[in-house]
Every structure is written in structure tokens, then in C-alpha cells.
Amino acid sequence: MKHIGEKMNTLTIAGKEFKSRLFLGTGKFAAAEYLRKAIKASGTELVTVALRRVNIGDGGDDILAAIDTKKVGIMLNTSGARNAQDAVKIARFGRAGGYEWIKLEIHPDPNYLLPDPIETLAAAEILVKEGFIVLPYINADPVLAKRLEDVGVHAVMPLGAPIGSNQGLRTETMLRIIIEQSNVPVIIDAGLGLPSHAAAAIELGADAVLVNTAIAAAGDPEAMAMAFALAVKAAEIAIKAVPAAPGFRASATSPLHTFDNIV
Amino acid sequence: MFPYCKYPENEIKSYLQTVTREMVRSSLENPEPKFSDFLNYISPAAENVLEEMREHAAAVRRMYFGKTVRLYGPLYISNICINDCAYCGFRTSYHEHKRRRLTFDEIMAEARIIKGYGMDSLLLVSGEDPVGIPVDFLVKVVKELKKMFSYISIEIYPMDRDNYRKLFEAGVHGLTIYQETYDQELYKTLHRRGPKADYQNRLDAMAAGGEAGFYNLGMGALLGLNPDWRLEAVSVAAHGLWIRKHFWRSKIQFSFPRITPVEGGFQVPAPVSELNLEQTMLAFRLFFHEADLFISTRESRDFRTRIVKTCASHISAGSQVAPGGYEEYERLKDKRDLGQFTVTDHSSVAQVVADMKTNGLEPVFKDWDASFGA
Secondary structure, three states: OOOOOOOOOOEEEOOEEEOOOEEEEOOOOOOHHHHHHHHHHHOOOEEEEEHHHOOOOOOOOHHHHOOOOOOOEEEEEOEOEOOHHHHHHHHHHHHHOOOOEEEEOEOOOOOOOOOOHHHHHHHHHHHHHOOOEEEEEEOOOHHHHHHHHHHOOOOEEEOOOOOOOOOOOOOHHHHHHHHHHOOOOEEEEOOOOOHHHHHHHHHHOOOEEEEOHHHHOOOOHHHHHHHHHHHHHHHHHHHHOOOOOOOOOOOOOOOOOOOOOOO | OOOOOOOOHHHHHHHHHHOOHHHHHHHHOOOOOOHHHHHHHHOHHHHHHHHHHHHHHHHHHHHHHOOEEEEEEEEEEEOOOOOOEOOOOOOOOOOOOOOOEOOHHHHHHHHHHHHHOOOOEEEEEEOOOOOOOOHHHHHHHHHHHOOOOOEEEEEOOOOOHHHHHHHHHHOEEEEEOOOEOOOHHHHHHHEOOOHHHOHHHHHHHHHHHHHHOOOEEEEOEOEOOOOOHHHHHHHHHHHHHHHHHHOOOOEEEEEOOEOOOOOOOOOOOOOOOHHHHHHHHHHHHHHOOOOEEEEOOOOOHHHHHHHHHHOOOEEEOOOOOOOOHHHHHHHHOOOOOOOOOOOOOOOOHHHHHHHHHHOOOEEEOOOOOHHHOO
16 A cells, blocks of 8 residues: 555455464563454454474474464564575475464564574575575665566565564655555554554554563553554554545545555 | 557546646655656646746755756767658658768767767667678777766667667666657557667657666657657656656656657647647656656757756767768758758857856766776
8 A cells, every 4th residue: 555545455465365464473472362452353364473483293382382374474583584585494394384484583683683684685595496485674765665576576574663662653755655656565663662653653654563561561562452453443444544644645525546656 | 559558548648637736736745656646747737836946846856956957968879770751851761862881980980079069978870781781880889989988878779678778788787768758659650660669669669778777768759749748748747657666776767759840841740849748758757756857959959958957867978870860960060961860959068068057057977987897
């Protein structure tokens, strides 16, 4: 989705349709039970899971058991990888366990956990060629987003602020450019600390948001998950209602005919 | 209309009629213009808001281009053409004038004159003459010209990606092709013979250029062919957006050629006024903040000076639009050969430079240093 005022189209990633534009990260939950409740309250249809959670061939992991895979898809997160080689290895292990969707996350810097653009691009190219569904986590770098699109990724996931910082859309200026220029879905991931941040992300034109810390580390994760879901839904409804605010599409005659995305 | 538009022609046309002055003014307030703003700018109602549009356009232009204006010179290498476009001086059915195709040496002689005027940016133009001007010859020509000019762009017959790539590697970095009219029915009546009769093939050439990697991709419609010049502008804009979406590494450019009287007489079906032309260019500047907008010597000196202040980023000067025209002009101080269009502004490069400076603009001849390589 590119511009506010345009009817929101269905969210489709790699041919799969999603009714919810809120995705969840499953790290940092105190216990699987909190995760299960949060997933339910959020209405999410896609979560990320780190490989260390996935005991290939075992299937008995606590966290995994909290996820109803009939309703919720799983993206394998390559978090822990410091370079492309690591990430590719993780993805291939995951494939052995039946995971095809990969959230490509490579952060060699343990301080801010910022993603390495060079390793990410290299890994993306390999994984796309090997048939994975690749969703790379990146800094809000518009050119990198286009380079990744060129190699065939299925979405891009630019950060709003460093992981766990809960600061919201600090990278807004760049996010706007990515949203404008992207031909694949844009999922804002990392740094969203409050439901209002998530709403703002959707209002900005993002196709979805991914939230982890803000929900997992909340006093009441289940309630926070619902709050985020409501915020995302509120933003979606508002967009369809065509806001009258200045700077947004305001048309005296024909609110639906904005002609945005004419091509 | 541009065939990949997601909205039908009649919807756009109805919308244009509903635009009010207030809507145009409110568009001017919008810091991030959307396509409906472009439609507002091209609408009939906007004719009453032109002065404000000029002011805003000038501010946008200053933001993206500063005080600079780029100079370029066209070099016509052949007026032999196998197409029969009803409106063009080069059409194959026009037998009254001898045609000329320059030799390699003659091309270089023209180039030296243009270089002598101070130009460093060359637009190589030719009629559709694939037998006389094959790609390999062009490659040879370009390689030699690249020793003289930092930047070369071409406006020649449509090619496929591989041939464009050969030209790119030889040193051509820009491609211009006018669809002439995006109205497929009208297109058919104006292009009855030759390869140009194929509408889709011509449209595809711009994408082929994008795939070949040209840094600049220039589009335009020939104003005066289609009575609905507003719809034509919408098509050009949509084409630009489509190209920008698919070829993010390339810069989009727009030209606004207005049909001029040509030899052999062609009744201009729907003449576009100078004010209409200005409105069109303003609409493009206000919507495409960063796109290059070209103004050629088809237009008057006054108009050109005015339009450079508000919209245009590129201006040609001292142009001769017939093959061998520069040599002939220097020798005879007159033009005799068959030109593609009628030049209105005969100002020399020096005069244009002076006009630009008088109007607070800084003419720039060199945009890209050839010494860095292709």
C-alpha cells in the first residue's frame, strides 16, 4: 500500500493472504502460555521463531507447542547469524524441519542488533535462488530495499528503531521513501513500543507491522497484544474511511477517486 | 490512453471536469503530491490558477535544481526515414526534398561545431534508417563522440535491450522516445507505414532501454495531434510513473514537443496553445519534483526563458535540426536542408547563456565526467 486514502488491498505475501496486518515475534515471552494467549488476542496469522527454539525432528519444544500452525504461519528467524553463511545454514536446517518462510536477520553487532546490509543482501540472493520465501530485516535504507527487491525477496522489513528500544518510528523519513518505492510488501519491524506506533506505521502506508518486545515484555502480554491488534485495525478502518486531515486525501466530490497507483 | 493505467479513460475525463479552483489550490498545499494532484493541475479549472502554479513550480524547481539549467545540443545524422508519420518533415512519402545521411566524418564535423559552441551534452537524432545507420555504425560513432562530449543521449529508431546495451556500453547514457500519441486509434491513422506503425513495439522500447540500463529515460507526446491534450498529458505522466516503478535506477525525463509547420504541409489537427503547453509543463514540475523537463528550440525565446524559471531543467540552444545543418549554417548563415521541425528560437548558444544569466540562472554544460568511464 502506498498512499493514505487509497482503499487498502488485501495483504498478500508470496501468494498467501493475510487478514491481520500484525505479526508477532515470539522471543522474550516468559512462558509458552503467555505466548499462546498473546497470539490469540492479537489475531496474528504469522509469527517468527528462532532456530534455537526449533528442535528438528523433536517437535516437542514448549514455544512451538503454543502455536496453532493451522491458523498461524511460522517464519524462521535467522537471528544469531553473524554473516550470510550462518544465515543460509540456519535456513537450510529449518527447511529440513519443514520451514520455508525465512525472516532474514543478521546482526553482527550485539549492542544495537542492527542488521548487516551486505551479509543480508548476499544471503537473500542465495536463499531466493534456493526457493525460500525470504523476508529480510533491514535498516530503513531505501536503496538496500530496492536491491533486495531486485534479487527477489517477498517483502522487506525495515526497522522503526533498534530492536527492543520501543522508540517508535524514528526512521520515518526513510520509511516513507521505502513505502513509496517498494513493489513488494513493507513490514515495519523492530522498535514499535506502543500501539500508537503500530497505528502510525499503517497510516504511513506500511503493509504490516511486526511486534515482539512491546508485547512479550509488557506486564500483561495478552492485553497488550489485543491493544496492538486494535491499533492496527483502527488504522486500517481509518484509511478506508478516507481521512479528512490536511496532507491526506481530501476530496469534496469523490473520495474514492484518488487515482493513486494509476499504474 | 497509456495502456497500463488502472483507471479507465472516461473516469479520468469525468474527474477532470469536476476539478475546481479550490481543489487546485489545495493541491498546491500538498507537500507530497499524489496523482490526483497532477490531474487537478492539468484540469480546465487550473487555467485560472496558473500564476500560483508558476510560483509553486518555481519554488520546487529551485529546490531540486537550484539555479542551474543544463544545456544540450542536437545532432541530426540522417533524415532518411522508412516511416511515414503524417506530421513529420522526414516522412518517407515526402519526395520534394533530397534526403541526406551523414558519413562518419561528416558527423564528426558537425560535432566539432557543436563542441565549438561550448556544448558538452549531445543528443544524437536520426530518422528511422536502420539500413543506413545500423547499430554497429552507431556504436563506432558514439565511441568517437564520447571523446568530445561527456554526455550522449539518443533519439533514434526503437531497438531491443541487447542493441540498446551495445550503445550504453559505447557511452550512450540517455534514451528519448516519443510515443507521439498514446491514443491507439489516432496513432494508427498517423502511422500507416513502416515499423513505427506498431504502437506496442514503440511503447516497449522505453522498457527495453530501462533494462539496458540507460541512466535517463525520456518520454513525451507530440502536442497538436490529439485534441485532448490533457488526456495525452495524463498518459505521458502515467508512462513516466510506470517506467519509474519498474526501473528505479533510471531518471525519468519529459519533453513537450509541439507540432510546428513542416515542409509539405500537414494541417495540425488540434493546435495546442502556448498557455496550454505552459500548464502542461507546470503540472509535470509540480508533480514530478525531480524529473528532468526539456524545452527545445521549437518554442520562442521568450517562452523558453519564462519556462526555464518555473519548470524546465534542460534547454537546447543554437540547434540545427537537419543533417549537416550546422556545417551549412556556419558556411551560409542559412539553412537549406530538410529539417525535422521548424526552429523558432534561432538564438546562438552564447545568447541563450546570456539570457539564462540575466534571469538569475546558471547554465551548466557538463553533468557527467566522461573520464570516469561509462
